[in-house]
Amino acid sequence: MxxxxxxxxxxxxxxxxxxxxxxxxxxxTALGVIIGIVAVTLMGTAIRGIDAGLENSMSMLGNDxxxxxxxxxxxxxxxxxxxxxxxxxxxxxxxxxRIIEATPxxxxxxxxxxxxxxxxxxxxxxRLGNVFTVGSNADYGQLSNVDYVEGRLFNEAEANAGRPxxxxxxxxxxxxxxxxxxxxEDVLINSQRYHVIGILAKQGSFLGLFxxxxxxxxxxxxxxxxxxxxxxxELRIKIRDxxxxxxxxxxxxxxxxxxxxxLPGERDNFxxxxxxxxxxxxxxxKAGIALVGLFITGLSLFVGAIGIMNITFVSVKExxxxxxxxxALGARRRTILLQFLIESVSIxxxxxxxxxxxxxxxxxxxxxxxxxxxxxxxxxxxxLSMALSVAVGILxxxxxxxxxxxxxxxxxxxxx
Amino acid sequence: xxxxxxxGAPRQVRPVGPLVIDIDGVTKLYRMGTETIHALRGVAxxxxxxxxxAIMGPSGSGKxxxxxxxxxxxTPSAGRYHFNGKDVSAMEDDxxxxxxxxxxxxxxxxxxxxxxxxxxxxxxxxxxYAGLAPHERRERARQALxxxxxxxxxxxxxxxxxxxxxxxxxxxxxxxxxxxxxxxDEPTGNLxxxxxxxxxxxxxxxxxxxxxxxxxxxxxxIARHARRVVRLRDGLIExxxxxx
Numbered sequence: 229m230x231x232x233x234x235x236x237x238x239x240x241x242x243x244x245x246x247x248x249x250x251x252x253x254x255x256x257t258a259l260g261v262i263i264g265i266v267a268v269t270l271m272g273t274a275i276r277g278i279d280a281g282l283e284n285s286m287s288m289l290g291n292d293x294x295x296x297x298x299x300x301x302x303x304x305x306x307x308x309x310x311x312x313x314x315x316x317x318x319x320x321x322x323x324x325x326r327i328i329e330a331t332p333x334x335x336x337x338x339x340x341x342x343x344x345x346x347x348x349x350x351x352x353x354x355r356l357g358n359v360f361t362v363g364s365n366a367d368y369g370q371l372s373n374v375d376y377v378e379g380r381l382f383n384e385a386e387a388n389a390g391r392p393x394x395x396x397x398x399x400x401x402x403x404x405x406x407x408x409x410x411x412x413e414d415v416l417i418n419s420q421r422y423h424v425i426g427i428l429a430k431q432g433s434f435l436g437l438f439x440x441x442x443x444x445x446x447x448x449x450x451x452x453x454x455x456x457x458x459x460x461x462e463l464r465i466k467i468r469d470x471x472x473x474x475x476x477x478x479x480x481x482x483x484x485x486x487x488x489x490x491l492p493g494e495r496d497n498f499x500x501x502x503x504x505x506x507x508x509x510x511x512x513x514k515a516g517i518a519l520v521g522l523f524i525t526g527l528s529l530f531v532g533a534i535g536i537m538n539i540t541f542v543s544v545k546e547x548x549x550x551x552x553x554x555x556a557l558g559a560r561r562r563t564i565l566l567q568f569l570i571e572s573v574s575i576x577x578x579x580x581x582x583x584x585x586x587x588x589x590x591x592x593x594x595x596x597x598x599x600x601x602x603x604x605x606x607x608x609x610x611x612l613s614m615a616l617s618v619a620v621g622i623l624x625x626x627x628x629x630x631x632x633x634x635x636x637x638x639x640x641x642x643x644x
Numbered sequence: 645x646x647x648x649x650x651x652g653a654p655r656q657v658r659p660v661g662p663l664v665i666d667i668d669g670v671t672k673l674y675r676m677g678t679e680t681i682h683a684l685r686g687v688a689x690x691x692x693x694x695x696x697x698a699i700m701g702p703s704g705s706g707k708x709x710x711x712x713x714x715x716x717x718x719t720p721s722a723g724r725y726h727f728n729g730k731d732v733s734a735m736e737d738d739x740x741x742x743x744x745x746x747x748x749x750x751x752x753x754x755x756x757x758x759x760x761x762x763x764x765x766x767x768x769x770x771x772x773y774a775g776l777a778p779h780e781r782r783e784r785a786r787q788a789l790x791x792x793x794x795x796x797x798x799x800x801x802x803x804x805x806x807x808x809x810x811x812x813x814x815x816x817x818x819x820x821x822x823x824x825x826x827x828x829d830e831p832t833g834n835l836x837x838x839x840x841x842x843x844x845x846x847x848x849x850x851x852x853x854x855x856x857x858x859x860x861x862x863x864x865x866i867a868r869h870a871r872r873v874v875r876l877r878d879g880l881i882e883x884x885x886x887x888x
Contacts, residue, residue, distance in 0.1 A: 231775030558745020558773040
């Protein structure tokens with residue numbers, strides 16, 4: 229046991245001397261591993277980043293919210309069956325809430341009507357093209373816990389009266405009033421004047437596509453006055469327990485059918501959506517990325533491994549006499565095997581460490597350039613990369629090392 | 645009869661000790677393509693502790709094969725070989741490695757030092773394979789280098805040493821495990837005659853200190869240092885003369 233330890237330390241010593249004695253060669257060999265490890269960490273980070281981004285975005289939607297809408301999320305093939313559905317009306321929220329209140333032990337808490345569209349928002353000389361403008365009532369604040377930089381949401385009185393007040397998303401406020409607070413200022417939404425009573429804290433974007441900071445919230449009554457009433461609305465329903473989504477859906481379905489006056493046997497003329505549907509949509513995409521990523525990283529590591537194997541073969545050939553000498557001095561087969569295995573593993577580990585350095589630098593650069601991208605560099609990626617490096621080293625070094633260990637000492641000593 | 649003197653001075657012939665090497669009826673066959681080469685055709689040889697022996701013979705006589713056999717680098721095709729009473733003719737690779745490590749000190753014509761390691765580490769090498777702790781290795785290697793007169797050059801790498809110094813390092817390496825025999829293959833072959841003579845003087849000291857030395861050579865001048873000369877021809881022992 230002790231002897232094995234001494235042999236290993238000696239092997240590590242030899243390996244490092246050997247690697248540093250042949251710097252260029254070692255570097256070129258390690259390059260294969262470096263590229264492989266960069267690919268591994270990039271892929272791992274990308275997949276993880278997508279996951280994290282998804283999680284983030286999902287929590288923005290609120291995982292305890294059901295959406296009653298005309299269209300289901302995700303594609304439909306028989307679109308004509310949906311197009312003829314009557315619009316969801318904001319007024320449907322009221323009877324729905326009455327049903328919820330009348331139901332004992334309801335899984336549902338509260339229905340909130342929401343209408344939305346893109347609108348031009350102006351203040352002084354600043355103009356924003358496509359601000360996501362939301363009309364809702366005072367219950368809107370109960371859907372999710374959104375922080376305010378300043379101010380508040382409109383109250384029930386303001387909402388019912390349709391007062392021209394608005395809450396601005398962080399980016400909207402910043403863009404319209406650069407360098408100063410938007411609180412108490414007036415803005416023009418679709419050419420109508422609104423008084424700013426609140427500014428939302430920065431929230432980020434949904435999957436990097438839709439920014440929650442590019443919005444304005446106004447009372448539903450004001451929205452109708454401004455944009456008309458023809459547009460369909462949606463209802464957002466907060467549920468009691470996010471682990472009982474299925475039960476909540478069933479209850480909501482029944483309640484909505486009553487609100488819409490649907491006959492038994494008639495198909496629903498509305499859709500109940502939840503964020504789970506998004507996940508289901510994205511899962512195959514994620515799997516595809518993971519598969520392609522696995523293939524690319526596997527390929528690059530494989531090429532790296534061939535390089536290591538090749539150089540270990542060369543190293544064994546070059547040092548045949550040394551192997552003979554060591555055997556003459558009492559090195560056993562295990563000793564020689566270990567020596568060359570440790571050499572190939574060392575190159576791989578050094579390559580792996582450099583690769584991670586490169587990957588980290590890349591991530592840092594990406595992060596500086598595009599802070600919105602959810603890239604994560606995690607410690608288990610480091611562990612995984614290191615384990616992969618060692619595995620590549622062992623796999624690629626084994627055959628040459630085995631060959632070296634089996635050399636006949638007489639032949640090896642005679643080798644020119 | 646070889647003159648049993650060096651430079652005319654009378655030499656001491658030490659009494660021999662117990663039997664170390666006992667070879668009987670050893671043959672070795674090599675297959676070269678379709679041809680079978682009989683490198684050894686039934687050799688019997690007994691070597692005792694504290695002998696100073698030279699093995700001589702022209703190339704192709706089988707002396708290298710015999711040396712590899714004696715050094716446990718190779719096993720016989722037939723016949724038996726006892727080393728210190730142990731039958732080594734049927735041993736596995738790793739068992740032979742252990743014998744080489746513990747019992748045999750090799751000195752090569754080309755020194756065979758590790759080029760990137762300093763003298764001290766080169767001498768430590770057999771002790772690493774023997775499983776000695778680092779501080780003990782270091783101490784014994786240092787002592788071995790002092791014994792061959794290289795106290796000042798322990799930290800030098802082989803390319804910073806002269807040929808004679810390199811061979812001294814190799815001899816220190818051969819001695820460091822206190823082996824039963826020292827097996828030297830043309831130890832002066834790569835040295836000029838004056839340095840070669842110095843190395844032979846060193847062997848003389850080692851012999852006087854009680855070591856068993858086997859020198860394989862084709863040079864009569866070198867063989868003359870030994871107390872016993874075994875001559876091979878065509879795979880057989882032609883003569884075996886002991887100085888009296």
